[in-house]
Amino acid sequence: RPHAEERLRVFLETWREKQPKLAAWAEENLPEGFTVFGLPETHRRKLRTSNACETLNSQIKRRTRVVGLFPSEESLQRLVTAVLVEISEAWESGKSYLKPQN
Incomplete structure (x- = not known):
């Protein structure tokens, strides 16, 4: 999960100025998908x-x-x-x- 959060942070830094709507959407919605990292490896x-x-x-x-x-x-x-x-x-x-x- 920390790796995914870091990748999101880099993505937001890259796109916040060029595509503010995309960055806002990603910041609001993508962290919900990080829930998968709490599941057992076999499920993932x-x-x-x-x-x-x-x-x-x-x-x-x-x-x-x-x-x-x-x-x-x-x-x-x-x-x-x-x-x-x-x-x-x-x-x-x-x-x-x-x-x-x-």
């Missing part, structure tokens, strides 16, 4: 791959492609939220990807 190894993200993105893309053009941003958000809830429920009741430590 599985989370390192992008397979889960790629699957999630393909599911969202598949469902939004059917609609084509959304009448509003809110309608897009409602559909994507419904897809994410559906996927979350399937993950919660399905096979465990990350096994709890004893």
